[in-house]
Amino acid sequence: MTENDAMENAASETETVSEAPAADGAATRIAALEKEVADAKQAVLYAAAEAQNVRRRAEKEAADARAYAVTAFARDLLSVADNLERGLAAIPAELREDEKLKGLIQGLEATGRELANVFQRNGIARISALGEVLDPNKHQAMVEIPSDQPAGTIVQEMQAGYMIKDRLLRPSMVGVAKKAE
Known part of the structure; x- marks a missing residue:
């Protein structure tokens, strides 16, 4: 082998060696960018899922608030219904037949029925x-x-x-x- 041939072989090996690190560096950079893209996609998916969960939770809370908004008021009305029922139960049979009280008793019974209807309409x-x-x-x-x-x-x-x-x-x-x- 001549001296020129040896120099050419050495030069081509140097080029190959210098190209190999450049190719390895580019491949490493591409792999890192692909990982960043995959991580970003995963973060977007998690954020979308979390937003959907928050939206569902807010919709359920709003529906519950509408459905059960009258709860405290209804509890207060239960004592009225109880007292009306106790009052009607306390009226003796002979007074129920008294013509003077018949209208009052019928009015109280109608009030009790109307209260029951209001309860029914509101669940x-x-x-x-x-x-x-x-x-x-x-x-x-x-x-x-x-x-x-x-x-x-x-x-x-x-x-x-x-x-x-x-x-x-x-x-x-x-x-x-x-x-x-």
């Missing part, structure tokens, strides 16, 4: 209790009463309970059967 429903099995999600046991009914059956309702849509507004206060001794 407020009375919880059935008598004869039912005690449900701690709807009933509050106040006393145990010896009875021939199966234990845990509601045999007395002391105060009516109410639901507003699918939520408990007030539990029924009840007496529950226990085995007679």
Whole structure:
């Protein structure tokens, strides 16, 4: 091999060596940029998902606020309904037949029916209790009463309970059967 050939081989090896680092540097730079793009896409996806979750949560909270906005007012009206019911129950049978009081009693009964209709229109429903099995999600046991009914059956309702849509507004206060001794 001549001296020229040796020099040419050395020059071509130098070019190859100097091109290799440049090619490796470009490949490394491209890989880094591709990783940054992938990370940015992932961050955008997470942000979009989070925005959608926030929007759904806000829509649900707004719907709940509309549906249950009357809860405090409804609780206050329950005491009115209770007092009206107790007042009507306290009227003796002989006074119910008295012509002087018949109009008053009919007016009070009509008021009670109208109040029940208002409750119904607003999604407020009375919880059935008598004869039912005690449900701690709807009933509050106040006393145990010896009875021939199966234990845990509601045999007395002391105060009516109410639901507003699918939520408990007030539990029924009840007496529950226990085995007679």
